[in-house]
Amino acid sequence: MSVIQFRGNEIKLLQVGQLDDAARLLHSSWHNFYPRHLPAEVTSEKNLDEFERYLDQHSAHTWMALRNQKPVGILCVTSNCIDELWVKPRFRRKGIGSSLVAQALEYMRNRGFTTAQVGLESFNVDGEAFFEGTGWRMIGAESMRLQPGYEFEARVYSTAL
Numbered sequence: 001m002s003v004i005q006f007r008g009n010e011i012k013l014l015q016v017g018q019l020d021d022a023a024r025l026l027h028s029s030w031h032n033f034y035p036r037h038l039p040a041e042v043t044s045e046k047n048l049d050e051f052e053r054y055l056d057q058h059s060a061h062t063w064m065a066l067r068n069q070k071p072v073g074i075l076c077v078t079s080n081c082i083d084e085l086w087v088k089p090r091f092r093r094k095g096i097g098s099s100l101v102a103q104a105l106e107y108m109r110n111r112g113f114t115t116a117q118v119g120l121e122s123f124n125v126d127g128e129a130f131f132e133g134t135g136w137r138m139i140g141a142e143s144m145r146l147q148p149g150y151e152f153e154a155r156v157y158s159t160a161l
Contacts, residue, residue: 004099009072011099014055014062018071022064023052025071029086037123039150058083063103065096075100080113080161085127097130109161116161122153131157 004011014022027048035043055062058076065073065087073087073096082104087097108116118136120127121144132138136157145151 004103009094009096009099010066011063011096011103012066014059014064014074016059018064019052019055019059021071022055022062022074023048025064025074025088026055026084026086027051029074029088032089033124037121037152039147042146061107063100065091065100067091072096073100075104077104077107080108080111080116082116082118085118098134101134105159105161114161115158117156117158120155120157122155128155128157131159135159 027046030046030051031043034046055076058078061077063075064071072091074084075082075086076084082101085097085100087100105116117139118131120131122128122141136159138155139158140156141153143151144154
């Protein structure tokens with residue numbers, strides 16, 4: 001297992017003993033962001049157990065960023081797609097997200113993929129700025145309607161590996 005260390009942080013593949021901490025980070029990050037943008041009927045369904053099950057299935061391709069052995073960021077991959085990328089707000093703009101993405105892109109390249117993708121909702125302006133700022137380009141979009149009054153665009157970004 002490779003561990004990347006930088007500026008007092010480290011990035012490493014998720015370990016079984018870190019599953020609870022990772023699920024709590026993913027759960028709190030998700031619930032700190034989505035309730036501002038989606039109906040309560042959608043967000044209230046996402047509980048800690050669901051995130052634990054998700055990470056248990058994805059642990060072989062999930063990386064955590066740690067600061068003083070405490071999780072500050074997480075990234076999950078399926079095939080050539082970044083499924084989840086979260087960095088605690090106070091640790092953003094410190095290279096953590098970029099380091100997590102770099103680790104994921106290396107993982108994808110080593111598996112023979114030539115492009116990587118990530119999906120973002122149109123209301124995720126910080127996410128779009130992050131990926132566009134590092135050279136990713138939007139390759140598609142689809143209008144989504146969850147219920148009357150809750151519409152947004154699901155966007156797909158891509159980059160060459």
